Amino acid sequence: MPSELAPLDAPAPMGRAKGLHPLTLLFAALDEGRALALPALAGGAWAAGGHMARMLVWVLVLLVIPAVIWAVAAYLAFRYQVTGASLVLDSGVWRRQHRVIPLARVQNIDLKQSALQRVLGVAEVHVETAGGDSSEAALSVLGIREAEALRAHLSALRVEAANVEEQERTLVARLSTRDLLLTGATANEAGIIAALLIGAAQLASELQLDLPLPGVDWPALVLEQSTGALVRGVVVVGLALLLLAWAFSVLGAVLNYAGFTLERAGPELHKRYGSLVRREATVPLERVQVIRIEESLLRRPLGLAAFKIETAATAPGKGQHRGAEAFLPLARATEASRLVAEVFEGIDYDTLQFRPVDPLARRRAFVRYSLALLVLTTPLVAFAGARGLWALALLPAAYAAAHLHYRSLGYAVSAGFIAARGGWLNRVTWVIPLRRVQTLHESATVFQRRHGLATVVVDTAAGGARVPNLRAEAARELLDHLAEGVVHPPGSEAHLA
């Protein structure tokens, strides 16, 4: 049988340099298309019907053709092979890149599949390395059988090369189907917007709203329709799309995180999840720099939060690799203490005393919001005359927002840790061990200095946190305290002395 007839995703012997699955081109095109879709739509709406449409087509063609050529060239240039105990990658169109990833240093081999990739039978293989020697490698995309064979092969080699021992695992958290439904349903604001739109549609149909939409000259499909029907149609379609997006968000969470299990094995966290293809990720705790607890607008009333960790490998003298990932996509906020303690030893999250920042933060936020409002009002007045001034009626709302902003800010210090909090729509709490702090900064803009305020910034190898608008003395005290804590962590001899 001639080799051309062999199925594309048939696992081939490992020692040979191979290219990616041809469907790589499709996914490259989709990525490109996503970037171009919005400008194209905007341009299309603006140019629809007019002679500008032809120009737009030309612009798009001129953008698309080089992108296609580039994608094909990049696809053809990519080669991977397993030689000895290393994964070898060759890539690059202009500048050839040759990368050798020793499997002994591989931390994790991850298989990822989007819904579309699942349907088409392809997958991405992500190789994560430890020690910060090399950034992660991604093989996107391979046929599913090829991907699975590669993972099995690499895993076997890795165990052999690194002499990895399996440690006893303890369960940290598990997500039930109900949790997953909640995760998806509260993942974004689609639910709220859908509900609002249902209300708006109801109102519009009851009032027989007849909004004129200037400049819209839709093609023949809607030419016969009256403007009112058109508006209703747009609202209904928009609503349907939103509900669909929401349903997808729920479905996505359920499929994506199905059977989510987080375990602790010695100095590592392991998470496993995914329905059709099981995914595994390993996070060495020594790489965790920051825990971020995100309580979004939808989740806070339900007492729920997402837990994320920011990781970086900071082997001295070597390059770095950093990333942020969901450590637990959903958990009760009341569980924060246990979960934080699982990652950072020696912190009691529940006893953290969050201190407020200076009340002048409220005034500064109000000034900022008011200026934004003013900027918005100016064109309104220019177009609508004095009626545009009604926008200023939002000033009390700006004050309320400024107050909420001020209330949301806070910081807490405990032995060896700093925590900061902020955001009134989506509240984020950062927890940073001082032993992970790289640099500290205190800054004051000319406006802050006028009020005797300063901002303290805590930076780690994977992002950090800032505590804005403290009284200058409080800021300096915090800076001194942190500077001392970074070099003398609690428990060290110098600290005890």
Add this chain to the structure above:
Amino acid sequence: MITHEEHRLAGEMEVPRRLHSHVVWHWRASLLLGAAVLVGALLLLDRLADAYVPAVLLPVVVGLALVTVWVWPPLEYRSWTYQVREHQLWAQRGVLSRTTSVIPYVRIQHVDTRQDLVERALGLARVVVFTAGIRGAELVVPGLPANEAEQLRDRLAELAGVEHAV
């Protein structure tokens, strides 16, 4: 606060130290270059693109640029201090916005000294301290006499327990 020269005599580590006053000329040179580019662009816009640039604008821009070039560097120089403390390097600077940076020695990855042409002519160098951080991960102490910069570099490398990159 003591002057740079006084410090050299005192030879202490813990006092806040100033840059060398010649750094003002380095900054003036860089600012002058920036101002020249700005004015050049304005002239080019006027001549080539036939754009209407009001006749008063040019002298005003040139005047403002020259004043800035002259006045800003001394202010910046006055605002700059750094301090080699027991466990961290502290640096403070900024005329309008003030920033204090703290680099613990245990976090220093490597330390460099650098010199551009103007600095070489003035006999100055700057020390660049690298950490693994993301925001404000590098601290530059500019305007030190070349030999002093080397001393500081070696001292920081020693305190950090790393070799300096040559």
